[in-house]
Amino acid sequence: MKLAFKLAYRNLIGAGLRTWLNVIVLSFSFVVIIWLKGVMSGWDYQAKTDMTNWEIGGGQYWHKTYDPYDPFTLTDSHAPIPAGVTGELKTGDLEPQLIVQGTIFPDGRMMPVIVRGINPGQSILKLPTRKLDTITDAIPAIIGGMMAKTNRLSPGDYVTLRWRNVKGTFDAADLVITGIFTTNVPAVDAGQVYLPLVKLQEMMMLPGEATILTFRDEEKSRTGLNGWTLKTKKELTRQVDEVIKTKSAGQSILYFILLLLAMLAIFDTQVLSIFRRQKEIGTYIALGYTRRQVVGLFTVEGSMHAVLAAVVSAVYGLPFLIWQARVGWTMPMDTSEFGMAIAQTLYPVYSVGLVISTLLIVMLTTAVVSYLPSRRIAKMNPTDALRGKLQ
Amino acid sequence: MKTRLTLILSICILQAFSQDATTILEKVDANMSSRNRIFESSMTILGKRGSRTIVSKSYAEGTKQSFTEYLSPASEKGTKMLKLDKQLWIYSPSTDRTIQISGHMLKQSVMGSDLSYEDMMDDRKLTAVYNAKITGEEMLGDRKTIVLELTAKVEDAAYYAQKIWVDAVRFVPLKQELFAKGGKLLKRMEMKDIRQIQGRWFPATIVYKDMLKQGEGTEFRMTSIKFDQEIPDYIFTKAALKK
Numbered sequence: 001m002k003l004a005f006k007l008a009y010r011n012l013i014g015a016g017l018r019t020w021l022n023v024i025v026l027s028f029s030f031v032v033i034i035w036l037k038g039v040m041s042g043w044d045y046q047a048k049t050d051m052t053n054w055e056i057g058g059g060q061y062w063h064k065t066y067d068p069y070d071p072f073t074l075t076d077s078h079a080p081i082p083a084g085v086t087g088e089l090k091t092g093d094l095e096p097q098l099i100v101q102g103t104i105f106p107d108g109r110m111m112p113v114i115v116r117g118i119n120p121g122q123s124i125l126k127l128p129t130r131k132l133d134t135i136t137d138a139i140p141a142i143i144g145g146m147m148a149k150t151n152r153l154s155p156g157d158y159v160t161l162r163w164r165n166v167k168g169t170f171d172a173a174d175l176v177i178t179g180i181f182t183t184n185v186p187a188v189d190a191g192q193v194y195l196p197l198v199k200l201q202e203m204m205m206l207p208g209e210a211t212i213l214t215f216r217d218e219e220k221s222r223t224g225l226n227g228w229t230l231k232t233k234k235e236l237t238r239q240v241d242e243v244i245k246t247k248s249a250g251q252s253i254l255y256f257i258l259l260l261l262a263m264l265a266i267f268d269t270q271v272l273s274i275f276r277r278q279k280e281i282g283t284y285i286a287l288g289y290t291r292r293q294v295v296g297l298f299t300v301e302g303s304m305h306a307v308l309a310a311v312v313s314a315v316y317g318l319p320f321l322i323w324q325a326r327v328g329w330t331m332p333m334d335t336s337e338f339g340m341a342i343a344q345t346l347y348p349v350y351s352v353g354l355v356i357s358t359l360l361i362v363m364l365t366t367a368v369v370s371y372l373p374s375r376r377i378a379k380m381n382p383t384d385a386l387r388g389k390l391q
Numbered sequence: 392m393k394t395r396l397t398l399i400l401s402i403c404i405l406q407a408f409s410q411d412a413t414t415i416l417e418k419v420d421a422n423m424s425s426r427n428r429i430f431e432s433s434m435t436i437l438g439k440r441g442s443r444t445i446v447s448k449s450y451a452e453g454t455k456q457s458f459t460e461y462l463s464p465a466s467e468k469g470t471k472m473l474k475l476d477k478q479l480w481i482y483s484p485s486t487d488r489t490i491q492i493s494g495h496m497l498k499q500s501v502m503g504s505d506l507s508y509e510d511m512m513d514d515r516k517l518t519a520v521y522n523a524k525i526t527g528e529e530m531l532g533d534r535k536t537i538v539l540e541l542t543a544k545v546e547d548a549a550y551y552a553q554k555i556w557v558d559a560v561r562f563v564p565l566k567q568e569l570f571a572k573g574g575k576l577l578k579r580m581e582m583k584d585i586r587q588i589q590g591r592w593f594p595a596t597i598v599y600k601d602m603l604k605q606g607e608g609t610e611f612r613m614t615s616i617k618f619d620q621e622i623p624d625y626i627f628t629k630a631a632l633k634k
Contacts, residue, residue, distance in 0.1 A: 108605025
């Protein structure tokens with residue numbers, strides 16, 4: 001076997017430019033596949049981290065009727081904060097939010113919004129809620145950058161909010177924008193206005209009530225509360241998993257094309273080698289090699305393209321991949337209106353598993369592609385092969 | 392003894408005024424409410440960049456059921472709207488689909504007007520919702536009006552307070568201001584072109600102005616109106632939307 005590797009290596013190096021062309025094409029596939037998969041892993045990591053920091057914390061309890069995708073449910077989705085969470089509430093490890101609908105009128109335009117009441121002193125989410133803890137002549141409110149841009153609002157601006165309280169009576173008051181935050185999570189930005197929880201409860205005539213409860217730490221032992229549904233972090237980030245799964249499936253086509261190009265080159269090289277090196281094949285058999293050993297030799301030779309490609313990839317790919325992980329990949333289009341947690345610049349994350357699995361896939365594919373043309377050797381007549389007769 | 396007499400007298404006067412206000416409101420309701428009505432109207436939205444008019448035909452039964460079909464412009468023709476109690480559906484002929492209006496969408500304006508879908512869904516009798524108080528008299532144009540202040544007596548009133556200028560002779564509102572619970576003026580309505588139809592005084596034109604929204608308001612003109620007609624039951628069904 002050692003001899004087979006030695007021979008294969010010598011033959012490959014001896015083939016010169018032909019080998020290097022194959023190796024470069026294959027190494028290109030290596031680098032692109034690892035980079036793209038890294039970008040996807042980076043996105044997955046970034047999206048889930050941002051969602052944890054800005055939206056879902058360690059998980060949430062939702063009022064039993066609350067469904068963010070069904071506006072019908074919002075009117076009735078509120079209940080007193082259950083007694084079972086009083087301890088966590090006191091330590092700040094659980095934060096209630098009251099969610100209602102309202103309309104703002106920036107510059108006289110009518111904009112439906114979701115109004116969220118949140119405790120200004122909370123520390124679970126990155127929202128700058130401390131800016132709600134201020135004394136002003138209007139109700140202090142914070143909004144996201146995208147919301148501010150859409151409605152042309154700046155810190156210090158006043159805007160009228162109209163809402164209907166729990167009994168259905170219209171009410172209106174002025175809000176003053178005390179803070180604008182920047183986030184990659186559109187669910188906490190687009191169409192959302194944050195007010196102090198107690199103030200919103202008072203406005204809605206719902207003292208002590210909430211729609212969702214966000215807890216700090218993800219605990220496996222956590223169970224549902226009566227009238228509230230437990231939403232684990234895994235459930236709340238399922239959308240990210242699904243989008244990344246779909247995107248990865250789309251990217252697989254690119255991987256396939258890249259690999260197909262490299263494999264076509266290797267396949268061609270193998271077919272040409274077997275055709276041109278019939279005398280050599282005959283000599284191996286005459287020297288006592290079995291047909292299987294000769295097939296093995298050629299398969300190893302073909303597969304070694306992948307090994308060489310891995311080495312070449314490491315030479316130019318490693319610095320590229322490390323540089324990318326540091327500076328990230330800035331997407332050419334505005335991602336703020338994508339509707340899901342995605343940063344403008346994605347930082348690839350390469351795991352050992354990702355690199356090894358890519359290496360294994362490429363090497364295995366190369367081995368199969370190298371073996372397929374080599375099977376012809378088994379059917380060769382050794383005497384004719386020695387004579388160099390075309391078979 | 393003197394103090395007691397003054398107190399009793401004051402209570403009597405207050406009650407008399409209160410009684411008057413309620414009577415006036417009842418007369419307003421008698422003019423404005425009916426068992427049912429069929430009307431054709433044109434709604435002109437007076438915007439910053441010009442105005443546009445939407446013509447429609449509506450059927451209304453009490454305060455719970457109404458059906459509207461838009462007749463023009465061409466872009467809105469065939470659009471139908473059905474209100475059944477607290478639910479509202481819209482049929483769009485371009486998509487051949489019926490959608491239920493809910494949540495956020497209820498807060499949006501109807502065809503860009505100063506009326507939201509929510510406004511259209513709350514049209515109970517004033518006497519059923521408000522306590523009235525006479526605050527004075529004013530001339531509106533050449534008409535003498537009684538000014539009433541209405542305060543909600545039920546918890547689920549859409550507007551907590553209203554100020555209403557009622558024609559002192561015809562008992563039809565000529566102007567109405569709707570206030571939020573916090574006291575902010577939300578909407579203003581001006582009633583014009585008062586006509587006597589089937590024995591009742593009724594404003595054929597109402598100008599709505601959402602005070603929080605920019606624009607000149609929305610003029611709602613009823614070109615024909617018939618009260619207490621026979622309306623077939625199928626009109627107020629979802630099936631009628633696709634007919």
